[in-house]
Amino acid sequence: MAKNKPSNKPSKSGPSKASASKGTETSSVETPTGNAPDIDIGISGGDRKKIAEGLARFLSDSFTLYLKTHNFHWNVTGSMFNTLHTMFETQYNEQWMALDETAERIRALGFNAPGSYAEFIRLTSIPEEPGLSDTADWREMVRQLVVGNEAVARTARKVLKTADDAGDDPTVDLMTQRLQVHEKNAWMLRSLLQ
Numbered sequence: 001m002a003k004n005k006p007s008n009k010p011s012k013s014g015p016s017k018a019s020a021s022k023g024t025e026t027s028s029v030e031t032p033t034g035n036a037p038d039i040d041i042g043i044s045g046g047d048r049k050k051i052a053e054g055l056a057r058f059l060s061d062s063f064t065l066y067l068k069t070h071n072f073h074w075n076v077t078g079s080m081f082n083t084l085h086t087m088f089e090t091q092y093n094e095q096w097m098a099l100d101e102t103a104e105r106i107r108a109l110g111f112n113a114p115g116s117y118a119e120f121i122r123l124t125s126i127p128e129e130p131g132l133s134d135t136a137d138w139r140e141m142v143r144q145l146v147v148g149n150e151a152v153a154r155t156a157r158k159v160l161k162t163a164d165d166a167g168d169d170p171t172v173d174l175m176t177q178r179l180q181v182h183e184k185n186a187w188m189l190r191s192l193l194q
């Protein structure tokens with residue numbers, strides 16, 4: 001059992017190194033076990049760590065897209081206001097629920113979930129694009145959400161592969177569901193611009 005037990009020490013990717021390679025490394029820390037028995041669910045500690053790190057990046061992408069979608073729900077203007085105000089609300093509500101599922105999967109694998117803006121900014125692959133609150137150009141908002149949904153889908157696809165290789169069916173299932181949602185969102189949003 002000991003051979004699969006990962007270290008409780010933080011990974012070697014400290015803040016300075018991680019910030020130099022944004023989006024490719026995490027600082028996932030395995031939750032201290034205290035007096036509890038070691039996690040023994042049939043997935044090695046190394047695989048659990050790899051999956052948890054992927055899920056941490058996925059959670060960061062998902063939170064960033066969630067916030068962007070909610071921002072645009074608030075700030076959209078113009079002839080498309082009713083359509084987009086409602087569409088964005090439907091999307092951010094669905095995304096909000098999925099954040100919890102993702103974070104709790106990381107916890108079930110034995111790792112701490114990122115939950116601060118600093119961590120999300122460090123781990124996400126979706127760039128901040130400030131200034132839209134001033135212009136509120138709905139086409140630019142929709143374009144950014146197409147790109148954002150596709151970025152989340154790409155990250156989900158990578159995590160799915162890692163989880164599948166490790167026989168982690170619950171994570172495969174979760175990533176499959178998220179792919180369906182984000183690819184559908186991207187299609188619907190893109191259709192507005194065609």
Ligand SMILES: [Fe+2]
Pocket residue numbers: 073089
């Ligand atoms: Fe609202």
